[in-house]
Amino acid sequence: MTHSQSLGIAYTSCAPDDNQRQFDIYSPTHTPATARPLVIFVHGGAWRAEDKRDHAPLARSILTATGCPVAVPNYRLTPSRxxxxxxxxxxxxxxxxxxxxxxxxxxxxxxxxDPRKLVLIGHSCSAHMLSSIFLDSQTPSLAPSKDLLCAVRGIVLSEGIFDIDTLVHRFPDYRRWFVDDAFGPAEHYPEFSTLRYSPWxxxxxxxxxIHSKGDMLVDVPQTVAMYNHLKTLYPEGVTFDIDSVGxxxxDVLRQDAYIQMVKDLVVNFI
Structure with a gap:
C-alpha cells in the first residue's frame, strides 16, 4: 500500500523543537470514503530509551494490514542516574x-x-503508561476527559509492565537499571501497580x-495478573493471548501474528 507520511510534528506549543514531544504519522495515499480509526502506537524502552523513528516499519505494517492511519508519538524520557x-x-x-x-x-x-475512533497500542513500559491513564490511578494529571474516554475504542498491550514490585522481585537489577530513575528510589512501589487501579x-x-512465552525481559505473570484484574473490571471486554507470538x-512487534491480532481488533471499529 502506498502511503504518505509526516515526521516530527510538535504536539505541544511550549516545546515545538523538542523531539521528545513530537509525533510521526503514516496514512494511505488514497483517502477512503469513510474516515477510518486512527491507530496510535506508543513505544516502550523502560521509560528511558527508544524513539518513534525506531517503529516506522511497524507503523507501515499496521497501516498496510488495516488501511488505517497510524501515529507514533515520542514522550520525555528519564535519563540514567x-x-x-x-x-x-x-x-x-x-x-x-x-x-x-x-x-x-x-x-x-x-x-x-475519525477522531472519535482511536485504537491505542502500548508495548512494555507504555502498557503501564496507557493503563495509568485509562484506568483510574488516582493521579489527577492523568485523568482523561469524557470525550477521550469515549473516543478510545480499543487498547492493545503487549509485553506489558503492570506491577513494579513484582517486576523488581523477578528482575532485581531493574531497580538500578531504570526503576529508581523513573519512579524515584523507594523500598516498594504499591501506588504504581496498575493491578490496583479502578475503571473509569x-x-x-x-x-x-499479548505476551510471548519467549520474552526474556518481562515475564508472562505480569500480563496474566493484568488480565485477571481487567476481567474483574470488564468481564466481556478483555482478550488474552500468550500462545500466538513466541x-x-x-521481536514480538515484528511477528505476523502480532500484526494480525492488531488488525482483528481494529477492523471491529471500521
Missing part, C-alpha cells in the same frame, strides 16, 4: 495524554481519520493483552 523529579513518572504518561488531546483536535487535509465509569473499551521482547 536521574535526580530530577520532573522527569519521573507520571511525566511520560502526561506527555502521552497531552498528545492524545492534541491528535483529537488536529486537522490536516492530508490525513483523514461508562468506558466500554476493548482490551487485548519471540523475545521487542
Amino acid at each position: 536521574n535526580v530530577d523529579p520532573h522527569l519521573r513518572h507520571p511525566v511520560h504518561a502526561q506527555d502521552v495524554l497531552t498528545f492524545l488531546y492534541f491528535i483529537q483536535a488536529w486537522r490536516d487535509p492530508q490525513y483523514s481519520f 465509569p461508562n468506558t466500554p473499551i476493548k482490551w487485548l493483552l 519471540s523475545d521482547h521487542d
Whole structure:
C-alpha cells in the first residue's frame, strides 16, 4: 500500500523543537470514503530509551494490514542516574495524554481519520503508561476527559509492565537499571501497580493483552495478573493471548501474528 507520511510534528506549543514531544504519522495515499480509526502506537524502552523513528516499519505494517492511519508519538524520557523529579513518572504518561488531546483536535487535509475512533497500542513500559491513564490511578494529571474516554475504542498491550514490585522481585537489577530513575528510589512501589487501579465509569473499551512465552525481559505473570484484574473490571471486554507470538521482547512487534491480532481488533471499529 502506498502511503504518505509526516515526521516530527510538535504536539505541544511550549516545546515545538523538542523531539521528545513530537509525533510521526503514516496514512494511505488514497483517502477512503469513510474516515477510518486512527491507530496510535506508543513505544516502550523502560521509560528511558527508544524513539518513534525506531517503529516506522511497524507503523507501515499496521497501516498496510488495516488501511488505517497510524501515529507514533515520542514522550520525555528519564535519563540514567536521574535526580530530577520532573522527569519521573507520571511525566511520560502526561506527555502521552497531552498528545492524545492534541491528535483529537488536529486537522490536516492530508490525513483523514475519525477522531472519535482511536485504537491505542502500548508495548512494555507504555502498557503501564496507557493503563495509568485509562484506568483510574488516582493521579489527577492523568485523568482523561469524557470525550477521550469515549473516543478510545480499543487498547492493545503487549509485553506489558503492570506491577513494579513484582517486576523488581523477578528482575532485581531493574531497580538500578531504570526503576529508581523513573519512579524515584523507594523500598516498594504499591501506588504504581496498575493491578490496583479502578475503571473509569461508562468506558466500554476493548482490551487485548499479548505476551510471548519467549520474552526474556518481562515475564508472562505480569500480563496474566493484568488480565485477571481487567476481567474483574470488564468481564466481556478483555482478550488474552500468550500462545500466538513466541519471540523475545521487542521481536514480538515484528511477528505476523502480532500484526494480525492488531488488525482483528481494529477492523471491529471500521
